[in-house]
Amino acid sequence: MTEPSTLVVLPVLTERNxxxxxxxxxGHLTFLRCQTCGYYLHPPIPVCPVDQSKDLKPEAVSGRATLASYSVNHHPWLPGFELPYVVALVEIPEQPALRLTTNLVNCPLDEIEIGMALRVVFRHxxxxxxxxxxxxxxxDGDRP
Ligand SMILES: [Zn+2]
Known part of the structure; x- marks a missing residue:
């Protein structure tokens, strides 16, 4: 789905992100990954914090996640957000403590549960x- 870019604040693209x-x-959720020790870095930084390697390359993960925390927002901080919207902190299963702040979509508010299985969708x-x-x-309707 394509929407006008004027409605949201888009990130500035750099070679690192x-x-x-x-x-x-x-269709891939992609993180920078250390090629020496396998650690995923998010947000992307130039050096692996585990072994100080600079041999880092983007790698796709499964796109699965579980809901770690969330908040339901009823205030229109920026134009273009449909209210209410849900800010979510999700855990990526490929690595402990690999977390992403994002939005939860396609989910009725009364069905949101900490720990629920999620999958990535992209908005272009x-x-x-x-x-x-x-x-x-x-x-993620395919998982309990
Ligand atoms: Zn490393």
């Missing part, structure tokens, strides 16, 4: 500085 914001073009925004695919999360 482009994989994350544009991985959705291929066209932007002259480089299109962005925002990674959002929805209930």
């Amino acid at each position: 482009r994989h994350f914001w544009q991985g959705g073009a291929q 925004f066209e932007d002259p500085g480089g299109d962005v695919w925002l990674p959002l999360f929805e209930p």
